[in-house]
Amino acid sequence: MKKVLPLLLFVLLAFAGCQPSGPVEYQIAHNPHQVALNAENFVQQTVKKSRRYKAEDWQMAVDQFVTMSKNYYEFHNGMTQEEVSRFDAARLEFMKAVNAHGSEELAIQIKEAYGKIVE
Numbered sequence: 001m002k003k004v005l006p007l008l009l010f011v012l013l014a015f016a017g018c019q020p021s022g023p024v025e026y027q028i029a030h031n032p033h034q035v036a037l038n039a040e041n042f043v044q045q046t047v048k049k050s051r052r053y054k055a056e057d058w059q060m061a062v063d064q065f066v067t068m069s070k071n072y073y074e075f076h077n078g079m080t081q082e083e084v085s086r087f088d089a090a091r092l093e094f095m096k097a098v099n100a101h102g103s104e105e106l107a108i109q110i111k112e113a114y115g116k117i118v119e
Contacts, residue, residue: 023060024049026068032078036086039068043090043097050101058102062110065094069117 024045029035046061053061072087079087098107 023053023057023064026064026071028067029071029075032075033080033083035072035075035079036083036090039072039087039090042068043094047093047097050097053101055103058098058106062098062106062113065110066113066117069114073117 024042026042027038029038042064046064049057050061069091076084076087095107095110098110
């Protein structure tokens with residue numbers, strides 16, 4: 001048992017360090033109170049990975065951002081002011097990551113897509 005325990009611990013630590021390397025998927029919220037939390041989680045994970053993103057990863061991230069934004073506008077009337085502020089802060093953090101590690105074309109694409117959602 002003493003020999004198995006260190007090996008088991010090593011395997012568990014090795015798997016804990018393995019995270020999917022591709023873009024993060026936004027988890028659709030099913031009520032207004034989940035939107036800000038889901039947006040924060042999506043953006044935090046995207047920011048962590050964004051330095052390693054390739055062009056196709058960024059395109060998928062933008063698609064997920066659009067999904068996140070549509071989800072927000074579906075529920076924003078039922079959100080508290082704090083939840084709206086948290087969503088807005090997450091959205092701005094996403095844009096900072098795009099500006100830092102993405103491209104100007106992506107930033108323009110996001111602004112256009114967001115503008116269409118807001119209309």
